[in-house]
Amino acid sequence: MTVENRVPILIEEAISRVMEHKREGEKEYVSIYHCNGRYLSEDIKAIHDVPKFNRSSYDGFALRAKDTNGASYEMPVEFEIIDEIGAGQVSTKKIGEYQAIRIMTGAMLPRDADAVIMLEKTVERKKNGQTYIKIDHMLHKGENISFQGEDVKKGEVLLKKGTKINPGVVAVLATFGIEQVPVAKKPTIGLFATGTELLEVHEELEEGKIRNSNAYMILAQIERAGAVPRYFGKLPDVMEISFEAIRQKIDSVDMLITTGGVSVGDYDLLPEIYRKLGAEVLFNKIAMRPGSVTTVANLNGKLLFGLSGNPSACYVGFELFTNPIIKSLLFIENPRLPIVDAVLKENFPDANSFTRLIRSRVSIVNGKIETRTSGMDKSNIVSSLASANGLTILPGGESGYKCGDIVKVILLEEVQNQLLL
C-alpha cells in the first residue's frame, strides 16, 4: 500500500492559491420585480437629480419665508390662499406678498415660494368665499422643502457593482426608472458525492451505511452563496466509472465539487482522477482541522473542489474555498466572508499544531461580540452545523485557549437570524 506523502500548507496560503483564479462572472438583466437578493453587475449612476425638483416635505402651504417676518403668537400674519396643488400637479400661479398655495407632500414647489408651513400649524378661515390662513411664527427660507438634488446628484455613483440587492437598493433602482436590472448571472456549480456507504435521503437505512447529508448540505451552501447547484448524484468507488462521470459533466458547469474520496486511504479516488484529467493540484493538505485533506485542482481554468467526506470538514471547506470564488463571479470586490474579533466564551485547554476552525455561535452581548461552540466540536457532528453562524479560528501552536481570550471569527451568512437567540 502506498500512502501518499502530503505537505500541509497554511490556510491563508491555500485561500490565496484559490483566489488567484478570482474573476468577474457573466452579466444578465432581470426585472426589478425579481432582483431582490441578486448582485449588481454594474455601477449604477444617477441619471437625474433626486428630488428632480424642489418639493414640499409636508402637507401644508407654500409661501415666501420673508412674509412671515415678525409673525408671533400675539401678532399672527394672515395669508391669502390663491391655489391648491395636489401631489403630481403643478401650479402656474405666481405667489405674491402674503399669498400662499395649498400644497401636498411631495408636490413641486411653486415659483417664488421658498418655504412650506405644515397644515397642522396654521389656522384657517373663510372670508367672502376666499380662504385665509394665520401663521403665528416665523419660517426660515427652505423650511420643509426637499431641494432638487439633495438626495442624489446626477452622475453620482449610487450603487457599486457587487452590491447585494436589498429592498433599499430596489428603492433606488425604481427611483431611477431601472426596470431591467444588470445583475451577475448565477454561476452553476456541479456536485458529485463519493462513497459506497452513502444512502440518498429517501433510502432506508442499512447496517453500516449512512445517509448522504453532505450532498444536500452543499447544494444549500451553493444556493446560499448565490449560485445554482446541479447535483449529479453519487460516484461509486470504481475508478473508471467515476473518472468518466466527472469528465462528462465538467464542461456543463463553472466549477465542480466532489465530497469524499480525498483522504489517503486506498478507496479515495479523487487524487488519481485529478492526475488522469491532467488537472493541476493547488494543494491537497492544509494545516487545519477539520478539513486537512481538502483538495483543490485547476483544470484549464475551471476549479475542482475535492471536499472532505466528513460533514464538518466538507462544510468548512466550502465556506473557506468555494464560497469566495463564487462571490468573485458575482462581482463582489471583497469576496471573502467577514472576520471579526470576538471574546471566546470557553476553554480549549489542549494545544493543536493545526489551526482549528470551531463551528460557533456568535452573539452580541452588551455591544460586544462573543463566540462559543455551537455544539460538540468533533468533526463528525452534524447537529452543531445547524446552529452555527460563525467559525472561530484557533491558530495552531503550542498552547490552548481560554475563556476571555480575544479570537478571530469568520461570520457565516446566517449571522442576522441567529445573532440574539
Place this chain on the structure above:
Amino acid sequence: MTVENRVPILIEEAISRVMEHKREGEKEYVSIYHCNGRYLSEDIKAIHDVPKFNRSSYDGFALRAKDTNGASYEMPVEFEIIDEIGAGQVSTKKIGEYQAIRIMTGAMLPRDADAVIMLEKTVERKKNGQTYIKIDHMLHKGENISFQGEDVKKGEVLLKKGTKINPGVVAVLATFGIEQVPVAKKPTIGLFATGTELLEVHEELEEGKIRNSNAYMILAQIERAGAVPRYFGKLPDVMEISFEAIRQKIDSVDMLITTGGVSVGDYDLLPEIYRKLGAEVLFNKIAMRPGSVTTVANLNGKLLFGLSGNPSACYVGFELFTNPIIKSLLFIENPRLPIVDAVLKENFPDANSFTRLIRSRVSIVNGKIETRTSGMDKSNIVSSLASANGLTILPGGESGYKCGDIVKVILLEEVQNQLLL
C-alpha cells in the same frame, strides 16, 4: 377643512397592538432540494441515534486497545490484519489478540474492536502473503471512534419549529431521511400604492411627478421577510374607486399594505376607507420619526397596514409593524427584529419629542458594535436606505445624543453582508 385630531402613542404600544394579532400560519411540505431559506413549521425530532452505530473516525485499523499496552517507539507491537472494511461494508470477523481489521472513515466498527489507529501512524509489512502493522504507542479505549448516539440521541428535538432552514439544518434533515420538509406556507401580502403623483418604473418622468419607489421597495421587503408579494398597482385619489379596489382584493391576501394616503391632508383617503370598510383602527399616530402617520387597522382578523408615502417612513413602518407579524406566521417564536446595544458614532445635538429611528450602518470594530447614519437622515432620502443595515433608536426627550453614547439598534436582515464594509 377638518383636520383629524390624532393622539400619538409610543412605538412599543403600537407594536404591542399589532402583535396581539400574532398567530401561527399554515403548513406545507417542500422537497429537501428546495427548502433552504424557508422556516420549519414543526419541531424535528431524531428518529434514530446519530451515528446509528459505532464508527471509525479515520482511515486506519480497528483493534482492541488493550493489545497496545506497552507499545512504544523502542518496543512496537505487531498486529495481524485479518480483514478489510470499506465504508458502507460490515465485517463479520471476530478480532482476537494482536489482530486488527483495516477500516475506512465512517465504516462500522467490527465486534470486539474498541479503538482505531490512523493509517498514517502505522508501519505495514507483508510476510508470507499476510499483512502486519507495527504500532509504536498505546491507544486508549474509544480512541478515534464516533460512538452511537454521540451526535444525536433518538427522540431528541433537533430543530425547533420557526427555525430558518440553512445548509446546516439541511444536513440534519438529510441525516434523518426527511425528504419532504414541513415548512411554513408563505403568507401572501397584497400591496396598493396611492398617489396621483406616482409614475411606475417604466414611465418617463414628468414635471411634478416622481417614480413610485415605495411599491418596489415594499415588494422586496415582503419577499425578504419570507412572504409572497402581490402588487395590485396604484390607487387613484378617488374615494369610490379606491374603496372598491381594496374591498375586492382583500379576500385574496393574508394582509394588505397601502403606501401613502394616511396623512391628515384632504387627499389622504385611507382613514375614510378604513371607516367605510368597518375596520378597527389600532392606531393612526405614533410618537416616532419618520412614520408618525403609520396606521394599522384590523378587518375581521385581517390586518391592513397604511404605511406612509414617504420612502423612509414607509420602509421603517414595514420593518417595525409588518415584518414581525409575517414572522409570526412563519412559526418564529420571537418574531421581532433583534435589538442590540451599540456605540453611537455621531452627534445628534437637537432634541426631539418623538423617538427617532435613524437609518444606520452598523459595523463591528474591534469586537464592538458601532452605529452611524447610513446617509443624510431626512425622511425623504431614498439613497440612505440602500446601505442601511440597522435602525438606531433615539428615544424622544429633552436633549440630543452625542458621539460615544450607548444606544439601541434594530438590526435589519442585511447585517451580514454589510457588516464590515
